Amino acid sequence: DAGVTQSPTHLIKTRGQQVTLRCSPKSGHDTVSWYQQALGQGPQFIFQYYEEEERQRGNFPDRFSGHQFPNYSSELNVNALLLGDSALYLCASSLAASGQETQYFGPGTRLLVL
Amino acid sequence: GQQLNQSPQSMFIQEGEDVSMNCTSSSIFNTWLWYKQDPGEGPVLLIALYKAGELTSNGRLTAQFGITRKDSFLNISASIPSDVGIYFCAGLFKAAGNKLTFGGGTRVLVKP
Numbered sequence: 322d323a324g325v326t327q328s329p330t331h332l333i334k335t336r337g338q339q340v341t342l343r344c345s346p347k348s349g350h351d352t353v354s355w356y357q358q359a360l361g362q363g364p365q366f367i368f369q370y371y372e373e374e375e376r377q378r379g380n381f382p383d384r385f386s387g388h389q390f391p392n393y394s395s396e397l398n399v400n401a402l403l404l405g406d407s408a409l410y411l412c413a414s415s416l417a418a419s420g421q422e423t424q425y426f427g428p429g430t431r432l433l434v435l
Numbered sequence: 436g437q438q439l440n441q442s443p444q445s446m447f448i449q450e451g452e453d454v455s456m457n458c459t460s461s462s463i464f465n466t467w468l469w470y471k472q473d474p475g476e477g478p479v480l481l482i483a484l485y486k487a488g489e490l491t492s493n494g495r496l497t498a499q500f501g502i503t504r505k506d507s508f509l510n511i512s513a514s515i516p517s518d519v520g521i522y523f524c525a526g527l528f529k530a531a532g533n534k535l536t537f538g539g540g541t542r543v544l545v546k547p
Contacts (some may be wrong), residue, residue, distance in 0.1 A: 325477075354534065363439075363523055363537030364478070377532040411477050415533070421466065421485055422533045426477035 323348045325414050325427035333433045334402050342397045342430045346414030352376075353395040354424060355387060356411040364411055370395050371417055399432075407434045441524055441538030447546040448514045455510045456522060456541040463504035464526035468535065469496075472521045481522075482509070511543075519543055 326345045334340050346353050352371045356364035366379035370389035389395045393414075399406055409431050413424035441458045448454050458467070466485055470478035482493050484500035484507060491498055497510045507526075511518055521542050525535040 327477075352533070356535075363441075363525075363539050364535070366534040366536070369533055377534055379534060413535075421483070422527060422529075423466070423468065423480065423483045424535055425480055426470070428477045431475070 325412055325425055327410075327412050327427040327430050329430060330428065331431045331433075333435065335435050336402055336404060338402050338434075339398065339400045340402060340432060342399075342410050342412075342432075343394065344397070344412030344414075344427060345394045346412075347425050350414035350416050350425075351393050352415045352417050352422070353389060353393065354413045354415070355395070355397045356413065356426075357381070358409040358411055358429070360408075367397070402434045404434050407432060439524060439526055439536055439538035441541055443541060444539065445542040445544060447544050448511075448518065449546045450515060452514050453510065453512045454514055454518075454543065455508060456524075457506060457508040458524035458526070458538045459506045460526060460536075461505070463528065464536075465504075465529050466527040467498070467500050467507040468525045468527070469498050469507070469509045470523045470525060472523060472540075474520075478523055514543075516545060519545055 354369040355367040358364040368378040369376045373389045384400045386398045409429045411429045412427045415424045469481045472478045482498040489500040495512045521540045524538040
């Protein structure tokens with residue numbers, strides 16, 4: 322049973338650049354959520370995708386956007402990168418029909434903005 | 436918005452000891468989840484709680500969903516060196532959407 326996978330594992334970008342992170346959900350899951358985790362802190366919710374639409378959004382600027390594909394995989398895009406965007410980006414998947422929405426996390430993508 | 440206060444922020448354990456950590460909130464949650472995160476990795480789900488008052492075990496781990504729906508605790512019995520890591524509580528309130536709100540984490544370290 323394949324768990325949540327994310328790519329790439331690490332990424333280095335410079336200020337002003339754009340980045341795309343990818344996530345494949347756990348087998349059988351249809352909902353993908355993205356979180357940003359700064360060093361020493363708990364993850365912060367960015368947004369959630371279900372049925373290829375953004376279902377809910379956290380307190381993040383429009384520079385953060387996403388997409389969900391028909392196979393339930395998802396991308397997170399960040400434009401005009403700032404130094405403060407350096408963080409571990411986590412993807413979590415869940416099954417909407419379960420009613421419990423327990424979320425399982427991938428290993429994360431470590432983004433460093435220079 | 437909803438916030439979770441997790442305590443203690445850090446603790447030292449000696450092999451064989453029982454340890455306890457908790458999370459409190461100013462608002463209610465429908466679901467409480469406990470995760471463990473090792474350095475450089477994503478959080479791994481330990482225990483999920485769906486009902487107020489629920490007490491659930493997973494091996495040496497036991498967690499409870501407080502009856503007020505505003506708190507939860509996690510106990511680790513007979514700790515072993517691999518219990519070292521950061522433990523996070525997370526709450527979900529369906530009326531506010533399906534996002535998880537995380538506590539600040541409890542860092543478990545080995546007593547020198």
